[in-house]
Amino acid sequence: MRRLPPAARGPLSAAVLDLVTAGPPDGTARPEPAGGGDPWGEDHQLALHLCYELHDRGLPGAHPGWEWDVGLLGFRQSLEGPFLAAVRAEAGPVPPLAELVEGMLTATGDGGPSGHLLTEGERWQAREYLVHRSVYHLKEADPQLWLLPRIHGPAQAALMTITFDEYGAGRPERAHALLFARMMADLRLEPSYGHYLDAVPAPALAVVNLMTLFGLHRSLRGAAVGQFAAIEITSPPGAARLAAALARLGAGPDGTLFYREHIEADAVHEQLVRRGVIDELTATEPELAPDIAFGIAAAGAVDERFAAHLLGHWRAGRSSLRSALPDGPGGAGRLG
Structure with a gap:
């Protein structure tokens, strides 16, 4: 298209x-x-x-x-x-890096939008969520690739290992952006790049803009590492909730594969990003630790604004998009 x-x-x-x-x-x-x-x-x-x-x-x-x-x-x-x-x-005052990483590893809570979709979400809300996330996931990991020439040694090798998986680990049909597109099609959404840009509001754009802002500026490379780490460390529980939510709502195998893939892949990536990227990078460039901590805090702050936007609209029975999808508020609850 x-x-x-x-x-x-x-x-x-x-x-x-x-x-x-x-x-x-x-x-x-x-x-x-x-x-x-x-x-x-x-x-x-x-x-x-x-x-x-x-x-x-x-x-x-x-x-x-x-x-x-x-x-x-x-x-x-x-x-x-x-x-x-x-x-x-x-983001406010940023705690030390070790404290933030430990907090991500031990975080508990209701799961935000993914928890809502799992326990009480409706079909139109699940479809809206994918529209929001399509702005990033249809170019999965592209913003983080700007980091590769800006860190070196073991940290660069670990980052390359993670991103290699994001692009299918040598199997183009397993590239995460393609899996997301297949999921959109399974949920009867248009999977072409940029198709829903007019419908996606500022809170969702800010999530992706932050990634690119950090990635494009060498002076913010520590923040880019922190933002990337926040994704890889925190995503497995959310991916599990989303896979279960979509299955509950009647999605087919293609409609859950993207998130099922992330349950396992990001559990491995969490180890790589902590030990292979953060630990190695701060061992050779300790001055980057506060910047990495800021990247984690910044990602959390922007994600929280996005989550508040979604949940505020959904709990009021309103579309969270700038223009509602045809199967919008008041539609049937299942995807099938």
Whole structure:
């Protein structure tokens, strides 16, 4: 399915779209810097996502030369600064790295959205959850690949081992992005990349924007390690809940394979990321420990905002998307 440009959500995202779809860059474009708005807001997060997509799959109708246009990079900086400041404020004082890692290993709770879907979720909520997560999982691990040339030695080797698994460990049909697409199709969702971008709200975009922000900046490589570690260490329990929830709601084998794969894979990755990446990296570069801790705290803060958005809307019987799916609130409870 052919990708279409998303709709702007305000002057910032409109400026990006107008610029990159007008033709190739000529070196003279200088968008007005962002300032004064809400860095968590729809316009700010979409504008940042659009800038980042120029480094990934590109934007429909955009000349590839815009990726490194100086004027657009300056505009992107004006988006990144307020977002990073807002994340730091949301994360608050960051505990020591060892304390954070131990907390992730021993965490208990109701499981957030995955726990809700397991115990009381409905069909429309499960489908919405996959739409939100498609913004990341259809390009699984791509943002973390920016890390590979920025760490070296045993830590780099361990990170490469983890990402090799994310892309199917030599078997293209087992690549996690493809498994997610198959899951979407099983749940009667459109699995093409970027299809639901207009429907996905700012809290979900912020989760992915944080990954790319950390990955693109060498100065934030410690934070990128922390964010990646948070995913790998905490995901097995959530994956188990989601696989069980989708099975409860009638998903077929393709509809649970992605999460079943993550129950086992991320249990192994948790060991690798702790011992092979974090321990090895901090042994040679101990000054990175506070940055890694910040990455973990930042990921948790942004994930909590996303979870609060989902649960707040679902418990009120409202769609959590900007535009509800056809099988929206009030629809049947099972996927079959």
